[in-house]
Amino acid sequence: MLTDKRILLIISGGIAAFKSLDLIRRLRDRGATVTPVLTRAAEQFVTPLSASALAGAKVYRDLFDLTDEAEMGHIELSRAADLVVVAPATADLMGKMAAGLANDLASTLLMATDKRVLIAPAMNVRMWDHPATQRNLATLQGDGVMVVGPNEGAMACGEFGPGRMAEMPEIVAAIERALGDGPLRGKHVLVTSGPTHEPIDPVRYIANRSSGAQGTAIAAALRDLGARVSFVTGPADVPPPAGVEVIPVETAQEMAEAVNTVLPADAAVFAAAVADWRVANAAAQKMKKDGSGSLPVLDFAENPDILASVSKLETGRPGLVVGFAAETHDVARHATEKRARKGCDWIVANDVSPATGIMGGSENAVTLITADGAEAWPRLSKDETARRLALRIAEALA
Template sequence: MLAGKRILLIIGGGIAAYKALDLTRQLRRAGASVTPVLTRAAEEFVTPLSASALAAEKVYRDLFDLTDEAEMGHIELSRAANLVVVAPATADLMGKMAGGLANDLASTLLMATDKRVLIAPAMNVRMWDHPATRRNLATLQGDGVLVVGPDEGEMACGEFGPGRMSAPEDIVAAIEAALSEGPLAGRHVLVTSGPTHEPIDPVRYIANRSSGAQGTAIAAALRDLGARVSFITGPADVPPPAGVAVTRVQTAVEMLAAVEAALPADAGVFAAAVADWRVTEAATSKMKKDAAGTLPSLSFAENPDILATVSKGPQRPALVVGFAAETDDVTAHATAKRLRKGCDWIVANDVSPATGIMGGTENAVTLITAAGAEDWPRMDKAQVAAKLAARIAEALA
């Protein structure tokens, strides 16, 4: 499967760097060519000579190498490969990637590449659990970076927990998966995400607490399975993922128009938290308080029901997935909603304040289908997205 594939292997500075040598050997045995790049810290653990000998290729180390850079070497290196692999991906390298830093050869290659990137994190368990690392990981996954591991076990420092770099054979399997077309290759999936903002006047609006994180993660997961993704997002807190077609909207009316323009599609995932109502006559200038303290009078109109419109429309996708954010009787309300809207599945969750789900990093959902209700355990939104994307791929197979 890897015959003829070119892997740019960036080796970070951690004790797990020794595994990169075995990874190089296994990749070459599978038919791939490997070009190693060592960070300065990596040279404290493995030598350029050993990396070069196992790869049978020149090792690159210095951003300011006169010979290489005369030919814009960092640009050529970053784009000649089929896949860029970072193993081990240290906390420092992950932080540079998430922050867009480019102050050495490895980080510059990662900024300059137009190819997919796969990282294999490796670090102390406390570093892996640190909030900064978790933020950086979420950013990288949102940018489309693939992640394998880390595994759980005993560390070189004597501590036990998640943080060990995945075994070389597991990384090879992840590389093979990344270079395959994926089960959704050739499929078009439409995803809506984020809240809508319904204006009251030029500075005020009606909205909700949706961050857009779950919809963004779903779009990224579908992209990673090979789908062509049309991503229609309201003003979310999180940036849209790389590698998808993004349409930004503000209101429910704009979102419906964007959805209809994106059809036809093989599947539609309607994760946006669309406002149910809008102000019928939004003020064209900022509304002021009067001296008497009279409260303004607002009249409302119902917004278009995007999920029902698509589910019952002439360009209905083969699979339509809706979302139900509920605060009580979650399964009952979601089951009724699926029948009322005419969609195939409903992903339901409890967004009452005590759960911390709306706007948070985790989710606990119940998948409602014609076959009944299926409770999923609470997990990261990226994990929910991956599981849902896999189910969509199965349904469209």
């Protein structure tokens, strides 16, 4: 899949930098052309000579090398590649990327490129868990930067936890996904995810127990198959996937408006746990107990039915509309009735009764309801459930 692909590999300074030499070898074995860029700190762990020998190409190191500027300026270097890969990506370089700093060759290339960027973070577990690093990660993902890893394991410093750079096969697979021509290439898919928050007053709200993990996994799986994904998400517990268009919303009404803005699409997957009702008389100020023992009266109004409204569009309806049904009993029957009532093509139904641990958990057990009947899937990780659903969507759109 990497034959004749051009990869600009930025190696930053961390103990994991020595693994980048193996990455160069693996990429060249798959037919890719690799142009290495070393930061000053990276040269403390790998030598320019070893990187150059394995890549069979010149190693770039200095932003202010006038010869390089004449032969291959940093703007041209940043745009001549098909993909920019940062492995390892240190906390320092991630911070520069998030802040838009460009004071050396690596950070300048990352600012000047118009190509997709994939990073493989590697750092001490405390550095990875630091709020600044997590804030920078969220910023980069929001900017469309793709991320692979880090993994959990023993550190060179003797600590254990997340922060180990992803293994080379994982990074190569992520590069292949980023550069591959998947079955959904050229298709536009809308995905909704997460809960909605319906205000009671400025500090209280009504919501469903949804982490957004399944919708996020579906968006990532569709992206990996080559789709252009518009991801409309409520306030989820998990960050949105890299490489997709992210449209954050809070309420069901905001989600409905965002969906209408995103359409048309080839397919739409409505995985969000949208609140059925909102508080019609939401207070503008925090409601206080007055000591009288009287309780506030909340008037409810029905929220827009996003799934039904899109399913029943006369013009601009997606070719495939997939809904979700979170049920606590008689799952297949209720989901089948919902599919008919809403007018969608498929319903992905799951049992979210407390005993299953599915709502907010890492696994899912779904039943796919189509015009042909009900198909029960085994209990799988949410990532694997998403992958299977994405493949089925690709088959249907083909």
